[in-house]
Structures are given as structure tokens and as C-alpha cells.
Amino acid sequence: MHDLLLGLADAFTLTNLLYIALGVLIGQIFAAAPGVGALMAITIAVPFTFYLSPVTAIGLLVGINKGGTLGGAVSAILMNTPGSPEATATTFDGYPMSRKGQALKALRTAHASSVTGDALSDLVLFLVAAPLALVAMRMGPLEMAAVVLVAFVVVGGMVGNSVLKGLIAAALGVLLSLVGTDPETAGERLSFGIPELMDGLAISAVGIGVLALGEIFRQAIYHQRGSLHRLPDAGLGNPAQNHFGWRDYRHIAPTIFKSTGIGTLIGAIPGLGSTAAAFLGYASAKRSAKNPENFGKGDIRGVAATEAANSAVVGSNFIPLLSLGIPGNVAAALILGAFVIHGITPGPQLFTDQARLVYAIFGAMVIGTLCNLFFGLFTMRLFAKIIRLPLQLILPCVVLLCVTGIIVASNLFSAWLLIGFAALGFLMRMLDFSFVTFIIGFVLGPMFELNVRQSVLLADGNIGYLLDRPIACAFILLALVLIWRLSRRQAQAGKRLAV
């Protein structure tokens, strides 16, 4: 208790408040610009934190991270160009809402859901970090492989018109994720002798290319042909359509809570990350809705489900980070670096050795969430105004940001990759291949591969290894049940069509 009060006192100082507020603003703005992203802001900020006290330093980085999850929704909603894979599902309903003239309402929904998901997930972190960490440690290779399998099935089942095309896209994603170095033998795979490819295709190049730049190509080409479209009016002049009030919040609250649960759980398991959480949150909301056909056409619940889920990851990601020292994603890895710089060794002993510091970090997270809530009230309206600019001005700026962003974050070679993947993203949109399953395949592919290979080696040809692991068995069973239900539903849909 003493440590708790001391820690909170450490957190609530004016310096910390200023730095965390600055972090949240930076995160929101960087992430709102497509192709830049909060990750780059964190990368740039880490060296500056050398000079700050540990709590201030981590507060600043956590602030950027938190602001980033909200900012990421902005370009997804306004321009259909998610800046990072985790905001992809936000476009499904966010962009249709924009086109209906409800951009501001979509942004406010994202704001409310994001902050709620984040706050609840923080609460879970504060209360049960230690016990949840023990669960995470029980997750061995086989368990992880089974969890990824479930994620593949759920996302695969969510995807629309043609299951075959969805599978082809997913397989392409997995195939491209194999480029680089074999995890076991360190031999080169599919790298064609290009040194830059030895480390694999950069996730930023693939993600921004397929998700953001591919969409911009499509918009630019249609724009020129004149068949599409002025960017929809933000509806700033039409408050009735864009009102987001208490009633709306009550309407989406069940969706938010469910997605928060999903996001928190996924964040607590190291490695899965916010992209998987976002898609799973969206899929689950769509599945449990009474009128799932509204999803994808501008349903407010679609935005809420995605944003709550991907933001909930941010808080609970700190569970494996603090208690096991395992970063759940790249942003968390950079924050882990800041811990090491400041002489903090995350791990099981952190909670007992440095309780005061842990509580101070929790305090900083609370401040970050409050800042996100407060600033969002103003910045969302500001961002919505971007839409009033003509498309001819916006698109070139976005392309410029994407290309320069990738050169800063990675290298010139990645910029060429980016162009290539933008072309791929454009083709996939034209030919109606799901870029969602593609991205999920690409993001989760390496993890699935490594865990399956580890499991096979550990099992050593003995089926008892599988049967001894109830958690893994449960997840594999769940995947099978999901496949069975999906195929039954498709068979029924097929019958209906035939009639």
C-alpha cells in the first residue's frame, strides 16, 4: 500500500503530466497521417528518453503508444487508408460511415471505444498482471500454434464472397512471410541473393503498401476517370447526423466490452498483437449481431468493435512485458529497450523488487488514458476537417508521407518494395481478393511456422505430447468446431442460392 501511494505520487508530477500529454498528442498526430505511424514516433523518441527520469521516459513512450492507437483510426475512417494493419478493420465500417456523411460520428465512436478499451485493459493490468503472466508462461509452442490456428480460422471465416479467394490470399501472405532466414538453420529462403531480403520483407512496406498506398492508387485512378468521387462532406455542417451522445454510447457499450475482453486476452498472450485482436473483435461483433448484414455498410458497432479491441491490447501488452520481459509487438519492444536503458529488468522479480516503480508506471498509464480522452474531444473535430481539402491535394501528400516514412523507418530498398506492394494491393482490390486474410497470413505466418516446428521437434513423433496439453487440445477443438460451423453455414447459403 505504501509503495502504491509513493508510486502514484511519483507519477503525478507536473513534468510527467507535460511529457505524457506531449506523447499523446505526438502519437495521435503521427498515427493519423497515413504511412507514418506511432511506431516511428516511438523510434525517434527513444534516444531522447536517455535524458529523462525512468517514469517520465516510459510515460512519454506510453503516451505516444496510447495516442497512436486512437490516431490510427483517423486515416482509416476518413480515407479508407489504414496506416497500420491494426486499423484495417476500422475501414470496414468507418469509411462507409464517412461516405454517408457521418465522418465525425465515426471518429467520435472510435475515440469513445478506444479510450474505453484502453482504460479497462489498464485496469486488468493493474489488478491481475501477476496471475495472468503465469497463464501466459504456460503457453508453450503447441498452445501458441493452436491459438494462431483459431485466429486464422476466425479471420478466414469472416471474409466475404469467396472462401477460395480468401484462402489464396492468406496462402500468399504466408508465402511472403517465409522470405528471409530460416529460424532453425539460418539458411536463406526466397531471398534471391538480395542482402536486404535476408531479414524478410519489412512489415511496414507490406502493410503500408497493400493497405494504404494500394487504396490510394485505386482512388487516384477512379478519381481521374471521374466515376468516383469527392471525399464525402465531414458533416460538420450537419450536426444531427454526426451527433454522438450518451445513447449512442449505450448502444455500442456491449460491443465495446466484448471487444475489450478479446483485446485484453490477446494482449496478455505475447506475440499475437493488436492486428489479430482487431480482426477477432470485429468478427465476433459481426457474428453475434442480430443483423450482421449491416456490417461493412457503415455500422457504428463495426468501428467500436475494432477500436476497442486494438486499444485494449496496449494496456494488457504490458502484462507479458513487465512480468516476463517479452514484448508483444514492436512498440512494446522499443519500450522494453527504454526499461533496460533506465536499469529496470522486467521479469517476475520486478513486482517485488521495484513495486514503487511499477505503480508509478501504472500511474503514468492512467494519465495517458485521461489525456487521450481529453485531447480526443478536440483533435477528432480537427482531423475531420481534413476531409474538406480537395482530393488532389490530399492524395499526393499521403503518397509522399508513405514513401518518405518508409525510407526513414527502414531503407531505400523498402521504398521499392512499398511501390510493389501498393501495386499488389491495388490488384487485389480490383480482382476482389481479400487483403485482410493476406495481411493476417503475413503477420501471423512466421509465428505459426516457428511454433509448429518447435512443437513437432518437442513431440518427437509422440502423440502423447499433444494429448498431455489440455489448453492446446481445447484450442484445436475450437478451431475444428469453427470450421465445421462455417462450412455448414456456407452449405446452407449455397442451398439457398440454388433454390
Add this chain to the structure above:
Amino acid sequence: MLSALTRLKDRSRLPLLMIWLLVMAGVSSAQADTDWPNKPLNLLVGFSPGGGADTLARLVARELESELGQPVIVRNIAGGGGIVMATSLKFAAADGYTLGMAANSAFDGMPWVAPLRYDTYDFDYLTTISQLQNALVASGNAPFSNWDEMIAYGRQHGLNYGSVSPITREVLNMVAEREGIRIRIIPMRGGMEIMNSLIGGHIDIAWSAGIHQAFLRNGKIRVIASLNDERLRTSPQQPAITELGYPMGYTGYFMFAVPKGMPAQIHERLSAALIRASQSPTVAQLAEQRMGFPNIVMSPEQLTEFIHSAAEDYRRAAADSAP
């Protein structure tokens, strides 16, 4: 007449011009040496961002900036225990503006155990930052607590071993062959994953480059043997692999290398600046106190000799084990 004059004039100037150009070229290349560095340097780090090794490299980079008065841009090129970084480094210009940081095994051992596009002699070696604390470790709950018990247990049940690179794999292949144990080698991505897999009971033993030291105090991890040539500072009770009848240990360092053929003057200045940066109090403190790695800083000559002799050992071992 006039035009003929100018033509003549031009022609007579031509050799002069050429000489002048040659001189200038000579001067400017000499200048390139003397006013190095006149643009930012690139430091390629063979580890993913966020870990201890990356942090060490970034601290050295910061000190190097103040030594040289030019920004040092850190770029993480993780993968394959440093081989991805070393491959990129090989193809970089040897102009003193690109240097690489990895563990020595990327340079002296990897070329002999994995098919690579570079070998040990493609680089110049500058200096070390700290010594690794390589150890064979097990969970605090493992059913064995020393080497002999581990061997006995392994003969009965076999052992699952977590490995991060082809080098760390080779060591245990040797142990397996010699002791007649079945050792299953499980590829892992990094130190923290290994620690958690041990504590979570998913594997039996593993290689650690020093990260285990944070887990010794509360008994979550125990050291079975030192894989350095000598016993480890933090586990003086446990024998070194060389005491257990094995010919060589795997003493290693975090170190800096550049592509071969850098101008001598730049080589001298860069290595002097790197040595000062690696010995600076902030780097020493991070290495010694926070990470538990002795801050041993070698001269280029010492390091080069160390790497070349280790490479010779690996080459011989590889030749012996080849069928």
C-alpha cells in the same frame, strides 16, 4: 586566326589541365581521409531493437557522436545471430561511414557452420564492448542441478535444448555425440523467449549469453556449466566446459567490425574513438552493473587475433565433423 589561336591555347592547356585535375583528385582523396567524418555514420546493429545488446550499441553510438562530432544513425538488422547484419556490412563501402555491431560468433564461427556469402576475412575488426557470459542453463525446477545429473537424466529421457543460432546448436550436437544422449534442438528467437520457455517447463536446457543472470537471485534459473573458457563471475561454483573434458569454450564478445580495406588513417581514428566510447562511464555502467557483462574493451590487434584464431578452431572442427 583568332580561332586558331584559341585552339592552340586550348591544346597547350590540355596537359596542364590534366595534371591539375590529377593533382586535385589526389588532394581531394587525401582530403577525404583527413576531414573524415564529414557526414553522419551508420551503425548496423545485428540485434532487434529493445534488447540489452541493442541498448549497449545505442549508448556507444551516442558516445561516438560526441567523440566524432557527427551523428551516428543506428539501424537494427536482426536475424540469424548477426549473419544478416554481417552480410549487409560486407556489401557496404569501406569508407569509414558504415560499421557493424554483433557478437563475435557472427564473424568467426557462423561462416563455418552455415552457408553464408561472407567469411571471417572479409572484415576488419575494431574493438569489443563487453564479454558475453555464455552458460548452459536449466530451470530452477529441473530434475537435475549439475552436469553429471543432467547427463544421467539425459541418458534416460533425452533433453530438449533451446538454441538461438547454428553455433549454439553445434555445441550441444557435440555433447550429444560424446555422451550418447538424444538431444532435440528447438529453435528459439531470443534470450527472453528462452528464459520463459525454461521457467514455463517447455524445454529442459538452453544456451544463454548472459540474460540468465537476472533470474539467478530468485532461483528461477540455474547454471549447469559455463560455456566460456573460464568459470563465470556470477556463477563461480559451476565448472567451465573446458573443465568437463571438452577442447574449447565459447568465450565471446559484443564487438565492432567494418568492411575490409578502410584507409589506414580512418581506421586509426575510428577505432580510437570507438575504444573511448566503449570505455565511457555510461557504457561501462550499463554493461557491468545493469547487464552483468564485464566491460572488456580490446585493441583492434587483440580482437583481430582473437577472431582469426577462433575462426581457425571452427574451421578445423567443421572439417573434422564433415563426413
